[in-house]
Amino acid sequence: MFGLFKSNPTKKMRKELERLQEKAMQMQRNGDIRGSSFVSQEADELWQKIQAIEAQQKAQAKSLKR
Template sequence: MFGLFKSDPTKKLRKQYDAKLEKAMLAQRRGDIKTYSMLTAEAEELWAEIEKLKASH
């Protein structure tokens, strides 16, 4: 019954993931490939963490 009020731990990570991808896209448009690749790598790490949390449920 009280599971309804339990927060989803992946929700916060998903927001961070989406924000990193958006920043990476903007960096790519500016031609800053180094920043683009760094932000994409960070986003991939967040995605791996999200997948790990989903698998544990």
């Protein structure tokens, strides 16, 4: 209940991830494969950060239930 107004820290990161993936796709379509791979790498790093944060949140929620 108290988390109702709490902001989701991964929400902004997911929007950025979506933007990076879209940018990489457009770069690849335009023939800039090297640039696309750099942007894809950034997106992969961001995805790993999101997964780590969400795993930490799950662990905290699990410990609060006990």
